[in-house]
Amino acid sequence: MNIVVAIKHIPSIADDLPVKGNNVDFDSVDFVLNEWDEHSIEQAVLIKEAVGGTVTVVGVDLIGELDNALHLALAKGADKVVKITADDPAADSHMQAKWLAEAIKGMSPDMVFAGVQASNDIDGQIGPMIAAYLDMPYIGGTSAIEVSGNTATVSKEFPGGVGMKYAVTLPFVAGVQSAPKPPRYAPVSKVRQMAQTATVEKVAPSGEASSGLAFKKMAPPVVTGHAEMIEGSPKEVAAKIVELLKSRGLA
Amino acid sequence: MAQKYEKAIAIEKENIVVDGVDVSGHWNRMFEQRVIFEYTPELIEKVASIPNAESFANCYQCAKCVAVCPVDVVGNYGPRKLYRYAQTGMDLTEAPELWLCTTCANCLRVCPKEVNMVKIMPAVREQAILEGKFVPNELQQAFENTAKSGNPLGQPQRKRDAWIQNAGVPVPIIKDVGRPVDVLWYVGSYPSYHPRGIDAACAAARIFTALGIDFAILGKEEKDDADSQRLAGEKGLFEMMAEYNIATFNKYEWKEMVVTGPHELNAFKNVYPKYGFERPVVHYTTFLARYLDQLKPLLKHPVNKKVTYHDPCYLGRHNGEYEAPRKLLQAIPGVELVEMGRNRENGYCCGGGGGGMWMDSFTAKHTTMRLSEKRAMEAASTGADVLAVACPFEVSRFEDAVKSTGNEHVGVLDILELLDRSMRGEQ
Numbered sequence: 001m002n003i004v005v006a007i008k009h010i011p012s013i014a015d016d017l018p019v020k021g022n023n024v025d026f027d028s029v030d031f032v033l034n035e036w037d038e039h040s041i042e043q044a045v046l047i048k049e050a051v052g053g054t055v056t057v058v059g060v061d062l063i064g065e066l067d068n069a070l071h072l073a074l075a076k077g078a079d080k081v082v083k084i085t086a087d088d089p090a091a092d093s094h095m096q097a098k099w100l101a102e103a104i105k106g107m108s109p110d111m112v113f114a115g116v117q118a119s120n121d122i123d124g125q126i127g128p129m130i131a132a133y134l135d136m137p138y139i140g141g142t143s144a145i146e147v148s149g150n151t152a153t154v155s156k157e158f159p160g161g162v163g164m165k166y167a168v169t170l171p172f173v174a175g176v177q178s179a180p181k182p183p184r185y186a187p188v189s190k191v192r193q194m195a196q197t198a199t200v201e202k203v204a205p206s207g208e209a210s211s212g213l214a215f216k217k218m219a220p221p222v223v224t225g226h227a228e229m230i231e232g233s234p235k236e237v238a239a240k241i242v243e244l245l246k247s248r249g250l251a
Numbered sequence: 252m253a254q255k256y257e258k259a260i261a262i263e264k265e266n267i268v269v270d271g272v273d274v275s276g277h278w279n280r281m282f283e284q285r286v287i288f289e290y291t292p293e294l295i296e297k298v299a300s301i302p303n304a305e306s307f308a309n310c311y312q313c314a315k316c317v318a319v320c321p322v323d324v325v326g327n328y329g330p331r332k333l334y335r336y337a338q339t340g341m342d343l344t345e346a347p348e349l350w351l352c353t354t355c356a357n358c359l360r361v362c363p364k365e366v367n368m369v370k371i372m373p374a375v376r377e378q379a380i381l382e383g384k385f386v387p388n389e390l391q392q393a394f395e396n397t398a399k400s401g402n403p404l405g406q407p408q409r410k411r412d413a414w415i416q417n418a419g420v421p422v423p424i425i426k427d428v429g430r431p432v433d434v435l436w437y438v439g440s441y442p443s444y445h446p447r448g449i450d451a452a453c454a455a456a457r458i459f460t461a462l463g464i465d466f467a468i469l470g471k472e473e474k475d476d477a478d479s480q481r482l483a484g485e486k487g488l489f490e491m492m493a494e495y496n497i498a499t500f501n502k503y504e505w506k507e508m509v510v511t512g513p514h515e516l517n518a519f520k521n522v523y524p525k526y527g528f529e530r531p532v533v534h535y536t537t538f539l540a541r542y543l544d545q546l547k548p549l550l551k552h553p554v555n556k557k558v559t560y561h562d563p564c565y566l567g568r569h570n571g572e573y574e575a576p577r578k579l580l581q582a583i584p585g586v587e588l589v590e591m592g593r594n595r596e597n598g599y600c601c602g603g604g605g606g607g608m609w610m611d612s613f614t615a616k617h618t619t620m621r622l623s624e625k626r627a628m629e630a631a632s633t634g635a636d637v638l639a640v641a642c643p644f645e646v647s648r649f650e651d652a653v654k655s656t657g658n659e660h661v662g663v664l665d666i667l668e669l670l671d672r673s674m675r676g677e678q
Contacts, residue, residue, distance in 0.1 A: 014400065015407035030407075032399065185391045187380050188398055189487025 001053025001147060003044045004109040005078070006100045006130060007037040008093075009059060009066050010120045022215040026063065026089035033069040036115025042179035043145055044113055045077035051147050053110075058082040058103055060096045060205070062089045067200055074194040075186035082201045093118070097126045098209035101133030109171060111152070116140050116175035127175035129209075139168055140175030155180075290338040298343050303374035309364040310334040316358035316366070321600040322351050325625055326618040330358050330366050344379045347617050350387055354482045354605030355564040360596060369482075369569075372605060376484025386484075393609035394485050397492065401474035402440040403609060412470040414442075414449040418456040424470035431504035434459070434466040434538075437519070439512045440475045441643035447650065448643045454671035455511060455535060461549050461674060462542050466509070472499050478518035483606025490526070493518075497528040508532045511667075512643045513565035514604070520570065534566055536641050536666060540575035543582055552676040553585030554669060556662075559635035560588065561626060561649070562598030563642035576641045579666050583673045589633045591626075599626050603644035627652035630661055637662045639669060 011017065011029040018025035044055045057073040059066050061083040070081035084099050091099075104112060112134070114127035124140065131138035143163075144155040147170075154166045154174065230237045245251035266273055299308035310331060317329035328351055333341075336348065343349050352372045359367050380386055396405035415422035425435060436459065441448035459466050474495055481489035500508070510516050510532060519532040539546060558580055566572050573595045580588050593599040602622030607614060615621055627649055630638040638649055638661050649663040664672075 012407075014405065015410065182388065184383065185380065185386050185394065187377075187487050188394075188485060188491050190381070192487060192491065 001047065001051055002108060002110045003047060003053060003055045004104050004107055004112045005037070005040045005044045005055060005057045005073070006104065006112060006114040006126065007040070007057055007059040007069065007073070008034040008096065008115065008118050008120075008126065009062050009069060010034050010118050013119055016220075019218050019220075022218050023090060024218070031063055031065055031089075033072070034115045034118040036117060036176060036178075038115075038183040039179040040113040040115050040176040041073050041076055041078065042181065042183040043142075043174075043176050044111075045184075046179060046181065047111075047145060047147055048077065048079075054079040056080040056082065056107060056109075058084070058100060060084045060086050060091060060099055062086060062091060067195070070200050071191050071194040071198065072186055074198050075190040076184055080201070081198070082203060084205050085202050086205045092211050092213075093121045093123060093125050094129065094209045094211040097129035098133065098207040099205040100126070101130045102206040103203050104130065105134065111145075111147075111171060112136070112173040113176050114173070116142075116177045123211075124175065127173055131173035134173065136171050136173050137168070138173045138175070139166060141177045142174050143178050144180040145174060145176075292338075294337040294340065294342055295334065298337060298371070298375055301374050301378050304371040306365055306367045307334070307337075307371050310366050311364055313363065315361040315363070319357040319361055319597065321353065321355055321357065321602070321622050321625075322618065324599075325620050325622060326351070328352075330362070330368055343375055344382070345384055347613075349376060349379060350390070350606075350610055351614060351617055352605055353564070353600050353602055353607040353622070355600035356568045357564075357597065357600070360568060373482050373484055373486070376606075377486050378484075380484045387610050387613040389612060390483055390606055390609045393606070394480060394483075394488055397475055397477060397480055397485075398488055401492075402444060403475060403480070404440060404444050406444040408474070409471055411443050411473055412468065414438075414444075414452055415456070415468075417449060418453040420457050420460040422456050423467040425467035425503045425505070426470065426472065428467045431506075432465050432467045433506050434464055435500070435503065435505035435508045436466045436468050437476075437508055437510045437515055438468050438473060439510065439515050439643055441647075442511045443473070445643070445647060447646045451511065451643065451646065451665040451667045454665070454667040457671055458539065458546075458667065458674065462539075462545055467505075469499060474499075476512075476515045476518035478514045478522060479604065479606050479608060481518075481522070482604070483609070489522075493523055493526045493528075497523060497526060500528065500530070506531070507538075509535055509538045511535055513563040513570065513641065514644070517565045517569050534570070534572060534575075534641070536566070536575040536579060537572055539670070540578050543578060546579075546670070547582050550583055550670065550673040552673050554583050554673050555585040556636040557587045557589055557634060558637045558639050558669070559591050559630050559633045560594075560639045560641075560666075561591070561601065561630065561645065562595055563640070563645065564598065564600050564604050566641055567595060567598050576639075576666055579670060580639055583669055585673075586669070589635055591629045591633055593629065599629065601626055601642075601645050601648050603642070603648050608644050608648075621648075621652060621655075623648040623652035624656050627656050627658055627661065631656070631658040635661060637664055637669070639664055639666050641666050 009031045011024050012032045018028045048055050055078045057078045066083045084103055117124040128138050139154055141156050142154050143157050146153045150170050152168045154168050156164050230240050299305050312331050314331045317323050317331050320329035322328035352368055354369045356369050393403040397403050401408045438452055442452035477489045477492035516534045580586055653661045
């Protein structure tokens with residue numbers, strides 16, 4: 001089983017996002033691994049543990065700091081890591097999907113996982129675009145993937161508490177919404193050991209693609225409404241809340 | 252819980268025939284090996300074979316530890332009980348019991364065999380983490396936050412010194428001072444980020460300033476000490492943070508370091524020396540107690556409160572400071588200091604040590620109440636108006652606990668806040 005996980009390094013939104021010109025101020029923001037990619041890696045390692053195989057993690061190195069995320073992936077059970085040395089923090093998801101697809105092509109994967117979306121451009125396009133470039137079927141929003149022989153049983157969740165299971169023939173690309181278990185913890189000593197001993201394979205970005213979109217302006221959203229704070233003692237506040245719920249037909 | 256691990260089978264028989272005589276009754280166990288020989292030592296050996304956890308096997312089950320274990324007060328715990336559980340089938344590396352110890356060290360104080368849970372627990376936890384065994388989710392989050400953000404709260408590093416805007420006095424950053432200072436004040440993660448911790452940090456800044464102390468902080472260069480993460484089993488994370496911190500501390504010239512928190516004191520004074528850092532470090536209570544004569548005239552406004560003081564485990568038992576906090580409280584005009592039953596060497600633990608700070612929900616599932624709640628009730632039973640603390644973990648823990656136990660009338664204040672109130676009057 002040859003599983004490839006495509007990851008994305010994104011600006012951290014733990015703090016206010018700094019803006020410079022019409023884009024993020026990439027020099028004064030920390031880059032972190034996309035949260036959904038942590039689930040992709042977990043899902044891949046779980047499959048490897050269940051049926052054997054290798055997990056290769058590949059990502060675009062936007063600012064020369066992707067190694068940390070790759071070492072973490074190795075500590076969690078990935079076998080091989082590859083970085084595409086782009087050095088372009090503004091590369092959008094279309095550009096990254098092209099580079100990733102070109103890098104993955106030669107790996108002859110049975111499955112390719114990508115986080116279903118990322119908090120920078122929430123268009124959820126990396127997975128589908130990789131699938132298109134590799135000419136493979138795509139299934140997005142997965143919550144569990146189990147493999148038996150040449151078929152994967154893929155669970156998806158739908159609104160309203162409805163779940164569905166698909167039988168998918170390998171190879172395919174999946175947009176991972178969540179792994180069936182929370183991503184495992186990688187002890188720092190293991191991560192540091194990987195940093196000292198592991199090799200990160202480097203490949204040059206290959207190909208051109210663009211979303212065709214250009215940033216005109218980037219600014220914090222204008223606040224149009226405010227939450228109403230109810231003043232008074234807990235009893236008074238509770239009474240007002242009940243009144244409000246009643247007046248809106250909710251109680 | 253005592254019946255949880257049922258590997259052992261008693262071999263007492265209904266009837267036994269001795270020399271043709273049928274003897275019945277409980278006393279016939281005398282004719283067989285004692286039950287204890289039926290227990291397997293494997294799970295005890297499994298723990299004792301881990302480096303630094305060897306003393307687990309020393310236990311001869313006198314149970315002195317159980318009498319003083321703060322977790323046993325709200326559950327069924329204590330080193331002797333853990334030993335017994337291991338005899339009867341508990342694998343400590345996989346059991347929830349692994350995560351309940353707060354490393355408060357009260358058991359070690361009374362143990363005649365020097366069974367040292369302060370060493371055993373971190374070692375076994377580290378093993379469990381390295382083997383990919385169960386780690387409470389909340390704790391995992393705190394580890395990841397520390398590794399990514401430099402503090403267990405997951406707050407951004409560049410906001411580490413944002414609190415100084417609220418201090419009302421200038422708080423110099425050592426990088427900008429550009430000359431040696433007398434005191435490097437290590438603020439700590441909770442005083443830097445937690446809203447109630449910030450209150451204590453601001454109070455400290457005002458007190459230091461009023462005393463004319465030549466101090467500076469590390470500002471955005473300061474990162475968590477990671478001692479509690481070490482005690483919770485993440486030694487690799489601790490070492491990474493220690494390397495960074497030691498290099499940062501050594502970048503600057505200062506005579507003495509003052510820390511807001513007892514856990515930081517323990518880290519820098521007792522553990523960092525193993526990594527090459529040996530410079531003077533004191534807790535703020537010890538430091539301020541030296542300035543009592545200068546401090547007293549500044550304490551102009553009476554604080555007419557009955558105050559009880561909670562000894563932090565890592566200030567008291569681990570580092571032997573019991574008197575300085577009390578001296579400071581008694582220096583405040585109007586304060587009547589009352590003691591709780593468990594105080595000083597036998598002080599009760601707030602539950603926050605050894606990583607307990609980040610396992611509250613997990614611990615609550617395995618105990619009848621939180622340790623902080625038990626302690627809040629003890630504080631309330633003294634009739635105190637204020638529960639005074641000297642550890643940044645405690646303000647938020649006890650404020651929650653006084654609320655959840657119906658004791659909101661007991662205020663929770665850091666000694667720094669009480670001194671500040673007396674200095675400036677009620678704000």
